[in-house]
Amino acid sequence: MPHLPALRVLLAAPRGFCAGVDRAIRLVEEALRRFGAPVYVRHEIVHNRSVVQALERQGAVFVEDLAEVPPEAPVVFSAHGVARAVTAEAGWRGLTALDATCPLVSKVHREADRLYAGGGAERRHVLMIGHAGHPEVEGTMGQLPQGAMTLVQSQEDARVVAPPRGEKLAFITQTTLSVDDTADIVAVLRARFPEIEGPRKEDICYATTNRQAAVKQVAAECDLMLVVGSRNSSNSQRLREVAERTGAPRALLIDTAAALDWTALDGVATLGISAGASAPEALVQDLLARLGERFALAIEERRVTVENVSFRLPAELA
Secondary structure: OOOOOEEEEEEEEOOOOOHHHHHHHHHHHHHHHHHOOOEEEEOOOOOOHHHHHHHHHHOEEEEOOHHHOOOOOEEEEOOOOOOHHHHHHHHHOOOEEEEOOOHHHHHHHHHHHHHHHHHHOOOEEEEEEOOOOOHHHHHHHOOOOOOOEEEEOOHHHHHHOOOOOOOEEEEEEOOOOOHHHHHHHHHHHHHHOOOOEOOOOOOOOHHHHHHHHHHHHHHOOOOEEEEEOOOOOHHHHHHHHHHHHOOOOOEEEEOOHHHOOHHHHOOOOEEEEEEOOOOOHHHHHHHHHHHHOOOEEEEEEEEOOOOOOOOOOOOOOO
16 A cells, blocks of 8 residues: 555534524425425525535526526525515415525524614614625615615725715624624724614624634644635635634635645645535545545544534424
């Protein structure tokens, strides 16, 4: 047997699926069992190509427009949530709508309603901290009337945003943002608008926070950090950024082990690995198996917390 070079691997934990992603996938699978194929899904159920392709093989059909869904067919709204106009459209089209919105995203929707309404007092204009074009942001901003919410993407945006004069202000955030970046943006907003009201409880979800904390714990020890996740996954992109900002000389985002350019490991003695909240653990295990064909691995898992969160399916599918 040929001599394999040594490679130390630090596995960040928690990593991979969160409770909201797990619930959304189970919802589609249960809908397929209950209704039979095809079951339509508006937008990718979660942002991971491996997950989407696996569900397609079972009979899920992914669409971006409800006009693509036949009348009375079952349609699942993705974990990212949808605007109220989309829910209304499903109703007047006569579709059987099933909502896979993550409960923690739904919590942000309720928070937006509460802050906008002002608890019965004067309405507030809501600043949404998030990324333009992300379906979670579009769904959340679509909870309120047009013009009731303004998107803030960066500290620079926070320094120049000009909300309507005379209106009280509030802010909410996308659930999958960088914890540190968001804190910096909020600090700018609070300095400019001391009376601004925030959510009662942190909007960035537990899974995003935990995965970023785990990456921070290992990044400085690594020559390279690999994050398993798709490019359109916000939480996966943030993990890559967090790794680079907290000491990893390089950090790469890869969909699967097959996408890895193995020359990236030249000169790497310690490799860090994490996975976004929408990436299956099977992809991490496949990466480790392929690494084991090329290196003598010394694997160490670094866990910052144990997660025991779970979410039930909607009553109509439970």
